[in-house]
Amino acid sequence: MINWPRVTQLKDEVGAEDFGEVVQLFLEEVDEVIQRLRVAPDPASLGGDLHFLKGSALSLGFQSFSILCQDGERMAAAGRASEVDLAAIIRNFEQSRDVFQAELAAHI
Numbered sequence: 447m448i449n450w451p452r453v454t455q456l457k458d459e460v461g462a463e464d465f466g467e468v469v470q471l472f473l474e475e476v477d478e479v480i481q482r483l484r485v486a487p488d489p490a491s492l493g494g495d496l497h498f499l500k501g502s503a504l505s506l507g508f509q510s511f512s513i514l515c516q517d518g519e520r521m522a523a524a525g526r527a528s529e530v531d532l533a534a535i536i537r538n539f540e541q542s543r544d545v546f547q548a549e550l551a552a553h554i
Contacts, residue, residue: 450553452507493522508542
């Protein structure tokens, strides 16, 4: 679910002192898009939203979440936005976030 070596790499790239801020910013920005998808998903911007989520997820090691976002992005690009399982994407983000927050200290 979480690519811990990527998390460690990111911490090394930004520095230990800025890592917490980067994580907080990531969670806030992703949560904002997740809330939009939960409340009022827009088929016209779904591909862009999923692209943003995918990139953010890859940066912070949310591996399974990034894969779901990538699959959804491809579906939206193929004109199949209505088939994207947003509930699964949202659920996976919440599970990934919970695992990340619970296990972060043990991995870095």
